[in-house]
Amino acid sequence: MIDVTLLGTSALLPLPDRALTAAALKCAGHTLLFDCGEGTQTAARKAGISLMTADIIALTHYHGDHTFGLPGLMQTMGSMGRIAPLVLTGPAGLHDAMAPILTLAEGLPFPVRLLSLPDEGLRMDTLFPGWPPMARLTAFPTCHRVPSQGYCFSLGRAGKFNPERARALGVPLALWSTLQSGQAVRLPNGAVQPEQVMGPSRPGLKCVFTGDTAPCASLTEAARGADLMICEATYGQDDQADTAAQYGHMTFSQAGEAAANAQVKRLWLAHFSQRIEDPLVFLPNAQAYFPGAQCGRDGLRITLTFPPDA
Numbered sequence: 001m002i003d004v005t006l007l008g009t010s011a012l013l014p015l016p017d018r019a020l021t022a023a024a025l026k027c028a029g030h031t032l033l034f035d036c037g038e039g040t041q042t043a044a045r046k047a048g049i050s051l052m053t054a055d056i057i058a059l060t061h062y063h064g065d066h067t068f069g070l071p072g073l074m075q076t077m078g079s080m081g082r083i084a085p086l087v088l089t090g091p092a093g094l095h096d097a098m099a100p101i102l103t104l105a106e107g108l109p110f111p112v113r114l115l116s117l118p119d120e121g122l123r124m125d126t127l128f129p130g131w132p133p134m135a136r137l138t139a140f141p142t143c144h145r146v147p148s149q150g151y152c153f154s155l156g157r158a159g160k161f162n163p164e165r166a167r168a169l170g171v172p173l174a175l176w177s178t179l180q181s182g183q184a185v186r187l188p189n190g191a192v193q194p195e196q197v198m199g200p201s202r203p204g205l206k207c208v209f210t211g212d213t214a215p216c217a218s219l220t221e222a223a224r225g226a227d228l229m230i231c232e233a234t235y236g237q238d239d240q241a242d243t244a245a246q247y248g249h250m251t252f253s254q255a256g257e258a259a260a261n262a263q264v265k266r267l268w269l270a271h272f273s274q275r276i277e278d279p280l281v282f283l284p285n286a287q288a289y290f291p292g293a294q295c296g297r298d299g300l301r302i303t304l305t306f307p308p309d310a
């Protein structure tokens, strides 16, 4: 199960009723934050989300509307007594971009670790004990004016456990959970591998956060079949496509088209220009390509659950 809350939907500057675009993802009691613009901590509070124990903040790029909330959030974490390490990840240039931010937030009572995600993604439980073993965060390149990346969080699901098979192999009940977590067990007559007692893996869950980007093939590929895609849609009108391309953004139509191409299950639009007073006015542009498109709004939340077994 994954809980996703959209904390903001604004581009460039926070508005009185629209915080800068960011999202919090919760899974098994742990938290991951996508982007952290000015006011993200206030938006989280408003949405009833605590970021104080977030394990990792995944930055899509280093423009201020995605990062200037970091010093404030980290100061608050420190004053609330956090001692657990915080990981910050982002595209190329992470150390240079974070240097002034870490200077501003000097004297924190917890370590901050800067981490570039490996190509195959980060298996969350290798850094943060307690995340499910099949939870993985992967970055993919996006197309903005500066180095940028989007994120795909996936929660895999093992096959069904076969108790009869485990009994037949002589695995004691106390070791069943070890096999269920994907690890082999050693018995006096040899090792038993998880594959011997687990059925084929079942469909898991996938959530994609694009950050700022023009339409690009890597996004379509990364988002393929996602349960939820939170996609930037900076410009409302189709005739703003040239401006969108110039600044490395998308129109509502392009976001809808990207979701349709990737055959995602749900699309939330976000990162609206301050010139868009009511995003719902332009929603039909996205729905022309992806009928289920929804305008994101601050505090919009969903719980994604595994599909029932076939």
Ligand SMILES: [Zn+2]
Pocket (backbone or CB within 6 Å): 011, 012, 063, 065, 066, 212, 271
């Ligand atoms: Zn932005």
Ligand SMILES: [Zn+2]
Pocket (backbone or CB within 6 Å): 061, 063, 144, 212
């Ligand atoms: Zn940007």
